[in-house]
Amino acid sequence: MTITIIVEGKNDRSKLRRLLNDDIRILCTFGTPNSAKLESLYLEAKHDEVYLFLDNDSSGRKIRALLSDLFPDADHIYTRRGYAGVEGTPDEYAIQQLEKAGLETFIEYPESMLHLQPEAEKERRRTSLDGSAGRP
Numbered sequence: 001m002t003i004t005i006i007v008e009g010k011n012d013r014s015k016l017r018r019l020l021n022d023d024i025r026i027l028c029t030f031g032t033p034n035s036a037k038l039e040s041l042y043l044e045a046k047h048d049e050v051y052l053f054l055d056n057d058s059s060g061r062k063i064r065a066l067l068s069d070l071f072p073d074a075d076h077i078y079t080r081r082g083y084a085g086v087e088g089t090p091d092e093y094a095i096q097q098l099e100k101a102g103l104e105t106f107i108e109y110p111e112s113m114l115h116l117q118p119e120a121e122k123e124r125r126r127t128s129l130d131g132s133a134g135r136p
Contacts, residue, residue, distance in 0.1 A: 003106070004048040005077070006041065006067060008055055012086035016053070019094060024106050029063055042070050051101060053077040055085035077101050 004025045007013055013026045020026070025048070027041060050071045054060040056079050068074065077097050079089040086094070091110060098107055 002045075002048040003051070003103070004045040005051045005053050006045070006071075006074075007053050007086055008060060008063060009087070012053070012055075015087045015089070015094065018110075019091065019098065019108060020103070020106050021108050024103070029067070032059065032063055033066060038066065038070055041067070045071070050074040051077055051103070053079070053086055053097075055079065056081045056083070057085070060085070075101055 002025055003023070004027055005016060005020075006027050006029065007016065008029050008031065010028060010030075013028050016024075016026050025045075027044060029037065029041065033041065050073070052064055052067050052071070052074050054064045054067075064076070068076075077100075079086055079097065080093065083089045083093070089097075095107055095109070098104070
């Protein structure tokens with residue numbers, strides 16, 4: 001099943017695209033969606049596992065409510081109040097939220113954050129980098 005994350009804008013999408021592999025589809029509302037945009041999003045993601053990752057401001061909450069009606073089974077990912085939206089959320093916090101949502105297998109950890117990734121992924125990367133896979 002395809003996994004789709006819906007965000008507000010292209011900067012949010014760019015932020016998540018840096019942190020997630022290409023197996024995750026990221027769609028944008030481009031602000032508060034009108035009925036045509038809602039229909040388009042629904043048609044594009046109706047068979048997907050949908051996650052909503054929206055800003056923690058009044059606009060983001062309004063969009064989350066509209067999308068929750070459209071995708072009642074969607075999982076919700078939140079950023080903290082005070083961050084400048086999804087795009088302004090520090091990578092470390094965004095990754096924590098993605099992991100909390102169960103998306104850790106799709107995360108592309110930045111080199112500066114390799115210490116934050118789950119142990120199994122660290123081992124996989126270590127063995128692929130140093131060629132020690134299969135050695136005792």
